[in-house]
Amino acid sequence: MACVFAARADGQALELNRCVNMGNALEAPNEGEWGYVIEAEHFGAIREAGFDTVRVPVQWTAHLLGEAEQIDPVFLARVDRVIAQALGADLNILLDVHHFEALMARPARHMETFHKVWRQLAEHYKDLPDRVAFEVLNEPNGALNGVAMRKAQAAAIEIIRVHNPTRTIVLGGEQWSNVETIGTNLASGDPNIVYTFHYYEPFDFTHQNAEWTGPDGPKRRRGWGDQADRAELAGYMELARSFVDRTGKRVFLGEFGAYEKAPARDRLRYTRAVREAAEAAGFGWCVWSFSVPFPIYDPLEGAWLPGYLAALGLDEQ
Numbered sequence: 001m002a003c004v005f006a007a008r009a010d011g012q013a014l015e016l017n018r019c020v021n022m023g024n025a026l027e028a029p030n031e032g033e034w035g036y037v038i039e040a041e042h043f044g045a046i047r048e049a050g051f052d053t054v055r056v057p058v059q060w061t062a063h064l065l066g067e068a069e070q071i072d073p074v075f076l077a078r079v080d081r082v083i084a085q086a087l088g089a090d091l092n093i094l095l096d097v098h099h100f101e102a103l104m105a106r107p108a109r110h111m112e113t114f115h116k117v118w119r120q121l122a123e124h125y126k127d128l129p130d131r132v133a134f135e136v137l138n139e140p141n142g143a144l145n146g147v148a149m150r151k152a153q154a155a156a157i158e159i160i161r162v163h164n165p166t167r168t169i170v171l172g173g174e175q176w177s178n179v180e181t182i183g184t185n186l187a188s189g190d191p192n193i194v195y196t197f198h199y200y201e202p203f204d205f206t207h208q209n210a211e212w213t214g215p216d217g218p219k220r221r222r223g224w225g226d227q228a229d230r231a232e233l234a235g236y237m238e239l240a241r242s243f244v245d246r247t248g249k250r251v252f253l254g255e256f257g258a259y260e261k262a263p264a265r266d267r268l269r270y271t272r273a274v275r276e277a278a279e280a281a282g283f284g285w286c287v288w289s290f291s292v293p294f295p296i297y298d299p300l301e302g303a304w305l306p307g308y309l310a311a312l313g314l315d316e317q
């Protein structure tokens with residue numbers, strides 16, 4: 001298996017190299033409501049295929065109890081089980097705070113909740129092995145930008161660091177953590193921070209007919225892979241790479257992929273091209289996602305969709 005991952009630029013941050021997002025499970029208001037429930041054997045299949053990491057998006061704010069905003073112990077126990085299963089399968093885990101839309105809309109009003117969630121997680125998970133990393137907040141957007149975003153993240157990092165002084169922290173920039181905003185928050189000299197971006201360009205290919213993009217979302221059927229498409233990809237990866245050259249920081253491509261309504265052959269071609277470009281730039285990557293909504297695996301069949309492991313540079317079983 002060819003790997004071209006850069007040596008660590010600084011610190012001892014965890015290597016997150018070949019990763020898959022466990023999307024649409026714990027990020028739904030209730031697991032199962034968005035079409036996917038995580039099963040222990042999925043982690044076995046993931047490890048066996050050659051991935052080393054899973055990113056586990058979690059919508060904690062759908063599970064807060066009372067005025068104290070305590071994370072529902074039943075839900076927390078469910079996440080504990082998922083973490084134990086992934087660790088049992090010899091995988092690194094990237095645990096995030098996902099879908100906190102209220103914070104994006106009204107940062108000041110919801111900041112305390114954000115930090116309360118991190119206070120609980122940082123304490124509860126402090127004894128987990130180093131191979132569990134924390135991602136402060138998925139895709140900051142809306143009003144959570146600029147100084148407001150940097151302050152929110154800096155305070156969360158401070159909270160995490162009380163009990164997790166060297167745990168790897170993953171940090172995304174504003175405006176949905178797109179490639180142009182990597183490192184919008186560079187204030188900290190903490191060597192165990194990895195900078196992340198998400199790549200869904202061109203959006204009218206990756207999100208064609210995706211229901212959640214609403215009435216103004218892309219509706220036209222569009223393929224991917226001509227010269228202009230490839231030049232665009234190369235340009236964006238170069239931009240991300242120039243951030244590394246400038247700062248010496250490590251970069252992780254935390255989400256990329258295309259919706260299942262994109263032409264099948266082009267979805268595969270795109271997956272391969274983005275993965276190869278990320279590796280050539282020295283970035284670990286995390287494909288979106290395992291099952292729905294951008295599937296590479298069929299949980300009912302217990303099988304990888306044809307071509308995806310090869311596109312990801314992993315061996316077909």
Ligand code: GLC
Nearest residue numbers: 023098099138139255288293
């Ligand atoms: C983001 C969203 C997730 C969505 C994905 C692709 O991660 O939080 O719900 O499926 O992007 O659009």
